[in-house]
Amino acid sequence: MFDIADLPDTDVQLAPRWMPAVEADALFEALRADVPWARHRLRIFGREVEAPRLSCWIGDPDAMYRYSGARFTPEPWPAALVPVRDAVSAAAGVRFNSVLANLYRDGQDAMGWHSDDERELGSEPVIVSLSLGATRRFVLKGRVADADGRFARHVLELPHGSLLVMRGETQARFRHALPRTARPVGPRINLTFRKILC
């Protein structure tokens, strides 16, 4: 990787120009057309709601995943994603066996506060997030206050072709979210690569 920014006091790195723009353009179009996008139903405080985005769980056949009260059998890897999975795995030093793909159609689509801390990811998961399409704001917020009673907060812009790596205690120490925006923004695809411990 090149041009990597380390977020201070975290185990988070961002490579803003990880994938060349022409490659990222082609991947965006291939995924938009080939992924069986669906609106996932999530359970929040015991209520079923439709997620404000389109999603698809993709992975090896044995990489079963539970997420917000739902269970997902993975869709097979689309051809366009196989070399990307291998390059992302090489960059992070982790053999990823699954990916959650999200399509944010416009600024009204979003993802609420959460940590990627499901048990099947192990105690200190490496999560690698590849962003394609419109630049959106990604926010990390500390789960516990520091000695001064303040909650750490980091705001990152995730541009087309950027790679965000979260390691170590990141999921234990922070929640993250992709907020809605009133700005006119085009569609964005995000891929969070994960290693499910089968």
Ligand SMILES: O=C(O)CCC(=O)C(=O)O
């Ligand atoms: O869209 C993003 O950048 C965040 C996605 C995310 O947090 C997730 O899939 O768990």
Ligand SMILES: [Fe+2]
């Ligand atoms: Fe996440």
